[in-house]
Amino acid sequence: MNSGQIAILVVDDSALERLMVGHVLRQDSRFIVTAVNGGQEALEYTAVHRPNLVVTDLRMPGMNGLELIENLRSAGQYIPVVLMTSFGSEELVVKALKAGAASYVPKLNLEHGLLKTIRRVLVLAEHRKHRCQTIDELTISEWCFALESDPDSVPYLISHLLNLAVQLNQTPGEDATRVKRALKRVLSIAAASGTLEIGGELREALEAINYSSSLKTTVLT
Amino acid sequence: MTFSTTPVPSTSSCCNLVAAITKLDGDVELFHNLAKLFIDTLPDQLCELTVAMTEGCPRKISDAAHSIKGSVRYFLADVAYDAAQHLELISVSGQRSDIDSACESLLREVEKLRCELLAVTR
Numbered sequence: 077m078n079s080g081q082i083a084i085l086v087v088d089d090s091a092l093e094r095l096m097v098g099h100v101l102r103q104d105s106r107f108i109v110t111a112v113n114g115g116q117e118a119l120e121y122t123a124v125h126r127p128n129l130v131v132t133d134l135r136m137p138g139m140n141g142l143e144l145i146e147n148l149r150s151a152g153q154y155i156p157v158v159l160m161t162s163f164g165s166e167e168l169v170v171k172a173l174k175a176g177a178a179s180y181v182p183k184l185n186l187e188h189g190l191l192k193t194i195r196r197v198l199v200l201a202e203h204r205k206h207r208c209q210t211i212d213e214l215t216i217s218e219w220c221f222a223l224e225s226d227p228d229s230v231p232y233l234i235s236h237l238l239n240l241a242v243q244l245n246q247t248p249g250e251d252a253t254r255v256k257r258a259l260k261r262v263l264s265i266a267a268a269s270g271t272l273e274i275g276g277e278l279r280e281a282l283e284a285i286n287y288s289s290s291l292k293t294t295v296l297t
Numbered sequence: 298m299t300f301s302t303t304p305v306p307s308t309s310s311c312c313n314l315v316a317a318i319t320k321l322d323g324d325v326e327l328f329h330n331l332a333k334l335f336i337d338t339l340p341d342q343l344c345e346l347t348v349a350m351t352e353g354c355p356r357k358i359s360d361a362a363h364s365i366k367g368s369v370r371y372f373l374a375d376v377a378y379d380a381a382q383h384l385e386l387i388s389v390s391g392q393r394s395d396i397d398s399a400c401e402s403l404l405r406e407v408e409k410l411r412c413e414l415l416a417v418t419r
Contacts, residue, residue: 092334092368099327137360162367163382183367187320 082198083125086111087118087132087144088160093183097131097160100190115139119147122155129198130157131190134165134172134180142172149176156201158193160186230263311409312374314417320373331371332414339411342368343404350400358388358396362403369410377406 084107086097094111101107110127112118116139118130130148134141145157159180161169169180178197181189219240223229238256318328342365349357366381384399391399 090364090367091338092331092371095330095334096327096371099324135360135363162363184370187322 080106081108082106082129083108083110083127084194085118085121085125085127085130087113087115087130087136087141089113089133089136093133093160096186097190100187101131101194104191104195115141115144115147118144119151122148122153123151126153127155129178129194129201130155131194132157132159134159134161134168140168141177142168142175145172145175145177156197158190158197160190225268227264227268230260233263234259311376311406311413312369312372314372314413317371317373321371328371329418332418335368335372336411336414336418338368339407343407346400346403350397353393355389358400359385362388365403365407369407372410372414374406374410377403377410380406 084101086094086101086109088094088097088111091113094113098109098111101109110121110125112121114136115132118132119139121127122130130144132141132144139147141157141159148155148157154176156178157176159169159172159177160183161180162183169177173180178200179193181193219237221233223233234256237259241255314328318325321327321331342361346358346361346365349361362381362385366378366385369377369381380399380403384396384403387395387399
């Protein structure tokens with residue numbers, strides 16, 4: 077594939093939909109489109125070819141779109157996935173978005189909505205890729221907070237720290253909850269006693285997200 | 298494959314082919330390919346529906362109806378689309394007699410569409 081070209085995998089059990097989606101996508105000369113007719117075939121294809129983006133039907137026999145996303149993530153493949161949805165799939169759409177789908181397009185609006193959505197998702201994916209590259213090159217990140225001994229400020233500090241952690245580490249949901257719980261405990265003690273010790277539960281939680289080595293925090297009371 | 302002219306809608310048409318082609322930005326060749334694919338893949342879709350009905354499996358009936366709904370939408374066959382959607386919805390909650398009736402209705406509408414598409418793609 078030449079540079080500038082974008083490989084897109086279309087997954088749909090309907091031959092008509094595959095034809096239509098392929099037709100829509102080929103309007104953008106950068107797109108190289110491949111189509112398969114089910115989730116299993118998509119997994120096999122992505123394992124070998126690593127497309128830049130997957131466009132999948134949500135409701136398919138066998139593995140549906142939601143299961144495809146879950147399986148891709150389990151396999152460590154964070155390819156952006158755009159869902160094609162139809163009437164009655166609303167609950168599944170919400171689940172799929174929570175599972176990591178990048179966006180969705182109603183099938184009734186494929187002809188006019190798909191290209192726009194895909195271009196937007198690709199721009200976001202490109203930003204994310206560059207951000208990840210930048211973060212990979214980050215060697216030291218240091219924050220200093222001069223805090224009052226005010227327990228009410230702890231939740232705001234936690235929220236801010238978590239936002240930073242998410243931006244730097246893309247901390248997934250379960251880890252974020254763990255870090256949040258540990259931070260709350262440690263910072264509450266710090267706010268009350270004036271000393272901050274990063275150890276025990278917090279250290280463990282931070283180590284779980286490979287974070288403690290770059291964390292330097294000073295609390296002044 | 299020849300399809301050089303835009304199909305002329307008849308008053309008794311079960312679909313709006315002119316509007317369907319317009320929706321495809323006037324791409325007659327694409328419409329023709331979609332119609333041909335519809336005709337080619339319909340037997341398999343109907344087979345899936347028939348098997349699901351025989352098994353009395355609501356999920357499979359719903360899936361088969363959903364699949365047909367997705368196919369007929371390109372031809373703006375509103376009655377067939379509504380029939381498929383109706384079967385898709387009631388298959389999981391409706392009475393068996395209603396499901397049978399909805400299925401018959403869908404088969405009838407889909408056959409009308411198939412005949413019409415056959416006529417314009419010849």
